[in-house]
Amino acid sequence: MFEVTPESAETGKRRDAASDVKPLPMNPLSIKVACSNCNLRELCMPMGLKADELDKIEEIVAVRRKVKRGGRLYSNGERFTSLFAIRTGFFKTCITTEDGRNQVTGFQMAGEIIGLDGIVKEHHTCDAVALEDAEVCVMPFERIEELSREVAALQRHVHKIMSREIVREHGVMLLLGSMRAEERLAAFLLNLVQRLHARGFSQSELLLRMTREEIGSYLGLKLETVSRTFSKFVEEGIVEVKQRHVRIIDTEALKLIVNHNQQPC
Amino acid sequence: MFEVTPESAETGKRRDAASDVKPLPMNPLSIKVACSNCNLRELCMPMGLKADELDKIEEIVAVRRKVKRGGRLYSNGERFTSLFAIRTGFFKTCITTEDGRNQVTGFQMAGEIIGLDGIVKEHHTCDAVALEDAEVCVMPFERIEELSREVAALQRHVHKIMSREIVREHGVMLLLGSMRAEERLAAFLLNLVQRLHARGFSQSELLLRMTREEIGSYLGLKLETVSRTFSKFVEEGIVEVKQRHVRIIDTEALKLIVNHNQQPC
DNA sequence: CGGAACGTTGACACTAATCAATACCAGTGG
DNA sequence: CCACTGGTATTGATTAGTGTCAACGTTCCG
Numbered sequence A, B: 001m002f003e004v005t006p007e008s009a010e011t012g013k014r015r016d017a018a019s020d021v022k023p024l025p026m027n028p029l030s031i032k033v034a035c036s037n038c039n040l041r042e043l044c045m046p047m048g049l050k051a052d053e054l055d056k057i058e059e060i061v062a063v064r065r066k067v068k069r070g071g072r073l074y075s076n077g078e079r080f081t082s083l084f085a086i087r088t089g090f091f092k093t094c095i096t097t098e099d100g101r102n103q104v105t106g107f108q109m110a111g112e113i114i115g116l117d118g119i120v121k122e123h124h125t126c127d128a129v130a131l132e133d134a135e136v137c138v139m140p141f142e143r144i145e146e147l148s149r150e151v152a153a154l155q156r157h158v159h160k161i162m163s164r165e166i167v168r169e170h171g172v173m174l175l176l177g178s179m180r181a182e183e184r185l186a187a188f189l190l191n192l193v194q195r196l197h198a199r200g201f202s203q204s205e206l207l208l209r210m211t212r213e214e215i216g217s218y219l220g221l222k223l224e225t226v227s228r229t230f231s232k233f234v235e236e237g238i239v240e241v242k243q244r245h246v247r248i249i250d251t252e253a254l255k256l257i258v259n260h261n262q263q264p265c
Numbered sequence C: 001c002g003g004a005a006c007g008t009t010g011a012c013a014c015t016a017a018t019c020a021a022t023a024c025c026a027g028t029g030g
Numbered sequence D: 001c002c003a004c005t006g007g008t009a010t011t012g013a014t015t016a017g018t019g020t021c022a023a024c025g026t027t028c029c030g
Helices: A051-058 A141-150 A152-178 A181-197 A212-219 A223-235 A251-259 B051-058 B141-150 B152-178 B181-197 B212-219 B223-235 B251-259
Strands: A063-067 A072-074 A082-096 A102-109 A127-140 A205-207 A239-242 A245-248 B063-067 B072-074 B082-096 B102-109 B127-140 B205-207 B239-242 B245-248
Touching: A051 A141, A051 A152, A063 A072, A063 A082, A082 A141, A082 A212, A082 B152, A102 A152, A102 A181, A102 A212, A102 B152, A127 A141, A141 A152, A141 B141, A141 B152, A152 A181, A152 B082, A152 B102, A152 B141, A152 B152, A152 B212, A181 A205, A181 A212, A181 A223, A181 A245, A181 A251, A212 A223, A212 B152, A223 A239, B051 B141, B051 B152, B063 B072, B063 B082, B082 B141, B082 B212, B102 B152, B102 B181, B102 B212, B127 B141, B141 B152, B152 B181, B181 B205, B181 B212, B181 B223, B181 B245, B181 B251, B212 B223, B223 B239
Parallel strands: none
Antiparallel strands: A063 A127, A072 A127, A082 A102, A082 A127, A205 A245, A239 A245, B063 B127, B072 B127, B082 B102, B082 B127, B205 B245, B239 B245
16 A cells, blocks of 8 residues: 655556456455555555565455546545545545635545545545546555554554655645746646656656646636646647647746746845 | 644643753753643643553653754754654744745644654655744654554554644645635634634734744735735724734634635525 | 537736835844 | 844835636537
């Protein structure tokens, strides 16, 4: 289980994601499986485990669960029991307030862990919506805690995942607090391709799984601004955009937009 | 150790913060101490511990450390070894990028835990700056991990603290992504007094420990906008402001500003 | 084919940023 | 004690950047 490490690029996508699933006689929505022959193993298992430790960790993933496009993995207020490792598909997480505000707090892809928000109150505080048909490994949190009391490497891994999420959110705060529209969108695109590339996809081409409105919500912009900014990038020859297909022509230009904050000497 | 729970209000501040410190013959900047007679105990210790578990947890806090106003508890890039529980004082955490961007990611007060960002990379990714003279309990992370393998209640507590930070940051993302200046400042003030009140301070009066610029950085606004928005609140009779002294006259008005997002039916 | 959801583009309004001047306050040293 | 200084805060005038509203185009899917 558990997310991407920088070194572990080039995994995923090479085999059909479902090719190593041996269907067992169970609920069709929840098939028992093993981590050790999962093609995302390198993306999300702690490294350097002894054989017996590995056996134990196998037991964490109780079942898998499929979520259809538009379906919810969990919803605000729902009781928290498990973390989820995304096997295939793409999610957004978002919070909604009573007064109708809505904020996309992140987009998650294969190999990433989702559900950490639920731990504090033992209830989820946001919604996780599948943006394409998805499958996740269900990891009961009690088991994770139990096992990470026995396996220090797992414990460390869990701590790192949570800390990584905190640091990621710091980055989003920087983006929302200090960047202009172009800078936000450039940073967003670079982040997406970087993560996709770590999963074996192209460095320059990507298929957006979300609408302009969802991008806008995540970036603190209106959908029209997102659209206009895309158009601007196209005019400048930085990207090609055909609806949700994006090809990055000039990665360096995007990086300049993000980093070339005018600096007074 | 470890932060505020809603129930545990009304602690702190009643005794002089240093009154239960028995100076031992050690480095003057690092005095060995016990949690069990700390006046912040109810704010930050896991509940329902057995006596022997409590004894173990005592051992986590190795030493205390004082940080002068303007000084740094830790800096970006510095090796991560410990979490810190704030005993007295007030901190900001902020990230700075090479191109000169700066973002305050949070303000922390007594009873809160600081340093979680350092776990992933084993190096800190932000700076923690004291906004007034402060004292923290140093908790070596290796010890925390060791003990939380033995004491499930502690383990759960650590997980909750990290999850709470994630949820807090979701709230900040909502603020930065969807609120206008007045809404941001109103939400900020309400959050501050709420936390101060949980520590035994007034519900209506507060002394800002940070500059307008720091508030602005946190809220994604320029200092002039923060100042103007304060003035607007004063005109409307919602608050009184004398430099860093703020008295909240009309809490409900602030709540309305935050929540009364125009709602299409 | 028709409709709904999504995306693009234009005109205009408005919020917050910028630039600039002035005021306030705490601390320092004469 | 006062004057001075540097950091901080307030306020005004102006502008840049997004939001808003609206019309139209595109794509997908039943």
